[in-house]
Amino acid sequence: MQDGMNPRSRQILETIIEDYISTAEPIGSSAIRSRHGLSLSPATIRNVMADLEEMGYLASPHTSAGRVPTEKAYRLYVDSLLAVRGIDRVEREEIRRRCSMAGKDVDGVFREISQMLSSVSHYMGIVAAPSFSSNVFRQMEFIRLGSRRILAILVSQSGSVQNRIIELEQDIPAEELLRMANYLNSILHGLTISQVKGRIVKEMESERIRYDDLLANALRLSQQALDDGDGEIFIEGQANILDLPEFADVGKMKEIFRAMEQKSQLLSLLDSCLKAPGVNIFIGSESHLNSMSGMSLITSTYVSGKNTLGVLGVIGPTRMGYGKVIPIVDYTARMLTRLLHVE
Amino acid sequence: MQDGMNPRSRQILETIIEDYISTAEPIGSSAIRSRHGLSLSPATIRNVMADLEEMGYLASPHTSAGRVPTEKAYRLYVDSLLAVRGIDRVEREEIRRRCSMAGKDVDGVFREISQMLSSVSHYMGIVAAPSFSSNVFRQMEFIRLGSRRILAILVSQSGSVQNRIIELEQDIPAEELLRMANYLNSILHGLTISQVKGRIVKEMESERIRYDDLLANALRLSQQALDDGDGEIFIEGQANILDLPEFADVGKMKEIFRAMEQKSQLLSLLDSCLKAPGVNIFIGSESHLNSMSGMSLITSTYVSGKNTLGVLGVIGPTRMGYGKVIPIVDYTARMLTRLLHVE
DNA sequence: TGTTAGCACTCATTCCCATCGAGTGCTAAT
DNA sequence: ATTAGCACTCGATGGGAATGAGTGCTAACA
Numbered sequence: 109m110q111d112g113m114n115p116r117s118r119q120i121l122e123t124i125i126e127d128y129i130s131t132a133e134p135i136g137s138s139a140i141r142s143r144h145g146l147s148l149s150p151a152t153i154r155n156v157m158a159d160l161e162e163m164g165y166l167a168s169p170h171t172s173a174g175r176v177p178t179e180k181a182y183r184l185y186v187d188s189l190l191a192v193r194g195i196d197r198v199e200r201e202e203i204r205r206r207c208s209m210a211g212k213d214v215d216g217v218f219r220e221i222s223q224m225l226s227s228v229s230h231y232m233g234i235v236a237a238p239s240f241s242s243n244v245f246r247q248m249e250f251i252r253l254g255s256r257r258i259l260a261i262l263v264s265q266s267g268s269v270q271n272r273i274i275e276l277e278q279d280i281p282a283e284e285l286l287r288m289a290n291y292l293n294s295i296l297h298g299l300t301i302s303q304v305k306g307r308i309v310k311e312m313e314s315e316r317i318r319y320d321d322l323l324a325n326a327l328r329l330s331q332q333a334l335d336d337g338d339g340e341i342f343i344e345g346q347a348n349i350l351d352l353p354e355f356a357d358v359g360k361m362k363e364i365f366r367a368m369e370q371k372s373q374l375l376s377l378l379d380s381c382l383k384a385p386g387v388n389i390f391i392g393s394e395s396h397l398n399s400m401s402g403m404s405l406i407t408s409t410y411v412s413g414k415n416t417l418g419v420l421g422v423i424g425p426t427r428m429g430y431g432k433v434i435p436i437v438d439y440t441a442r443m444l445t446r447l448l449h450v451e
Numbered sequence: 452m453q454d455g456m457n458p459r460s461r462q463i464l465e466t467i468i469e470d471y472i473s474t475a476e477p478i479g480s481s482a483i484r485s486r487h488g489l490s491l492s493p494a495t496i497r498n499v500m501a502d503l504e505e506m507g508y509l510a511s512p513h514t515s516a517g518r519v520p521t522e523k524a525y526r527l528y529v530d531s532l533l534a535v536r537g538i539d540r541v542e543r544e545e546i547r548r549r550c551s552m553a554g555k556d557v558d559g560v561f562r563e564i565s566q567m568l569s570s571v572s573h574y575m576g577i578v579a580a581p582s583f584s585s586n587v588f589r590q591m592e593f594i595r596l597g598s599r600r601i602l603a604i605l606v607s608q609s610g611s612v613q614n615r616i617i618e619l620e621q622d623i624p625a626e627e628l629l630r631m632a633n634y635l636n637s638i639l640h641g642l643t644i645s646q647v648k649g650r651i652v653k654e655m656e657s658e659r660i661r662y663d664d665l666l667a668n669a670l671r672l673s674q675q676a677l678d679d680g681d682g683e684i685f686i687e688g689q690a691n692i693l694d695l696p697e698f699a700d701v702g703k704m705k706e707i708f709r710a711m712e713q714k715s716q717l718l719s720l721l722d723s724c725l726k727a728p729g730v731n732i733f734i735g736s737e738s739h740l741n742s743m744s745g746m747s748l749i750t751s752t753y754v755s756g757k758n759t760l761g762v763l764g765v766i767g768p769t770r771m772g773y774g775k776v777i778p779i780v781d782y783t784a785r786m787l788t789r790l791l792h793v794e
Numbered sequence: 795t796g797t798t799a800g801c802a803c804t805c806a807t808t809c810c811c812a813t814c815g816a817g818t819g820c821t822a823a824t
Numbered sequence: 825a826t827t828a829g830c831a832c833t834c835g836a837t838g839g840g841a842a843t844g845a846g847t848g849c850t851a852a853c854a
Binding site for chain 4: 492493498512513514515516
Binding site for chain 1: 844845846847848
């Protein structure tokens with residue numbers, strides 16, 4: 109038992125993890141025997157458990173309680189599990205069904221998907237809408253709302269729409285707005301939004317613009333329209349975690365709800381997933397957010413063509429049903445990719 | 452003490468209510484004496500309290516605890532208070548500041564305002580976005596996303612934007628889409644969205660359309676674009692209620708979070724406020740939602756010109772700081788009205 | 795050498811019970 | 825009408841004792 113990880117102890121560890129995932133209570137040596145097919149005496153199992161504890165896979169809340177898996181244990185479990193399981197048929201159908209319904213407002217899709225993730229997984233669903241900047245510019249429109257107020261509408265290739273009200277110092281007639289839009293659409297066609305921003309700055313400095321008020325105005329407007337924006341996160345199903353026994357005490361619960369209100373932290377965590385395509389898993393402190401202690405995050409990326417659009421996932425307790433949730437997240441990401449596909 | 456409501460008992464009741472609002476603990480007879488300027492013996496106060504209890508203004512959790520105000524008491528308190536207090540200067544400034552910042556995306560304004568309400572009141576902020584149907588139609592655009600996919604954008608007078616992706620059975624060239632939009636914009640100009648819906652149905656039945664594929668298509672498209680929609684609710688600051696002592700027990704808390712996920716119920720409650728302009732207050736069971744037991748809702752309507760657009764408000768425990776919150780809600784509604792004002 | 799039975803030990807949980815004290819209601823005096 | 829006095833109620837607090845789940849260790853066994 110040099111490396112400590114002979115098949116038997118591995119199997120016992122797995123039993124403990126799965127038991128704990130379903131019961132949320134420390135597992136004792138005799139409980140394992142009954143669950144675990146192998147006929148071993150509790151004493152033997154205790155020996156194994158002691159070893160596993162020493163190796164950092166188990167921890168005991170106190171002397172006379174059973175053992176609880178550590179983050180290290182979950183990590184091992186997840187790594188050996190990841191490729192194995194496929195998605196449950198019932199869940200797959202449910203996801204397909206919900207995705208096909210989500211056909212409304214483009215932003216609405218993300219909320220829908222988030223809700224779906226939460227209801228299928230029974231944890232919290234999270235979707236980071238595509239950072240608008242990485243989208244490809246398609247079209248811009250200006251609509252005159254009042255004498256000094258226009259509505260700028262910006263549409264990306266994928267069909268997401270951003271709109272903003274701009275207050276003007278002086279009136280601009282509708283025909284001029286149209287000309288401005290045409291001009292902008294012609295020079296910005298096919299660029300990504302972030303390229304668009306650069307292009308506008310460059311354009312404003314160019315000789316030709318200096319002497320054309322209309323164009324200068326147009327550029328200034330578009331700059332306002334583009335300013336800030338993106339990075340919306342949809343978190344749904346917060347009520348789901350209320351039922352988890354580990355959050356029965358109010359203090360822990362508060363912590364989580366506060367964490368979910370701090371969307372900026374989550375955003376940067378999700379952003380870091382953008383770089384790594386496919387499924388990503390953060391177990392407890394692996395996220396390096398102490399507000400996420402005791403929680404795990406499973407994410408996957410959805411893409412369009414060659415560029416990654418965004419991230420979606422599920423947040424739950426470290427004691428999460430990884431075996432079920434990983435395929436759910438994976439499959440949902442694929443479905444969303446297909447849903448957003450532009451010919 | 453025939454009617455039981457001589458000035459003295461009224462004053463005592465008020466003291467109890469205010470004390471309870473700030474401490475959340477049952478108030479005893481001697482506690483009142485010290486808080487209340489009037490020099491009366493605890494025994495006398497007890498007599499008064501017994502009367503107030505008999506009249507239904509007070510309740511005692513058990514024999515040896517103090518008294519707690521009933522909903523009836525809060526109602527009396529609120530009714531006699533409503534007109535009296537103005538808004539705190541600090542809070543007014545905070546509201547102005549936050550409102551002036553909220554200048555982005557039109558829908559974003561509602562979320563911002565909701566957040567602001569929650570942070571200023573320390574309870575939950577709630578904003579029901581204008582039911583799109585009651586808006587006045589301004590303009591419709593079709594943007595071709597792919598060979599069988601178009602994006603319909605619908606803009607209302609107030610500048611709110613609704614967009615929807617429509618899947619087609621056959622391709623429609625961009626020029627035709629433009630003509631369709633022009634046609635629709637010409638016949639729908641100035642109608643409310645709900646009138647628009649009716650108009651489209653009528654138009655589709657008309658003789659002239661029967662033989663014009665293009666127009667028929669346009670109408671069908673616009674119908675899809677208008678379908679469903681509206682009725683979004685923004686609830687922010689749920690974490691605020693975690694700190695309230697009355698929700699220290701997890702069961703109660705769950706109930707509330709579940710209630711906030713059931714937005715449809717809330718929506719119909721808020722809708723009923725639309726009819727009554729100005730501030731509306733629902734104390735506990737007055738909302739007729741049992742999910743709102745123990746909670747109060749203070750709302751006000753925001754308007755544009757003559758038609759009411761929507762409702763905003765604050766949700767908190769029945770033990771709410773009515774004196775502070777009522778002016779906050781009132782003032783915020785006025786600010787939002789001004790913010791959405793279209794010349 | 796790995797496995798197992800036996801056993802003493804630990805420690806959270808539960809229940810009981812005595813105490814405490816805040817607050818009441820009632821009665822009688824002012 | 826007000827108040828002092830007093831017995832009474834009842835939740836909250838805290839200290840054991842009993843319970844029992846589960847452990848670690850030792851010694852016996854295959």
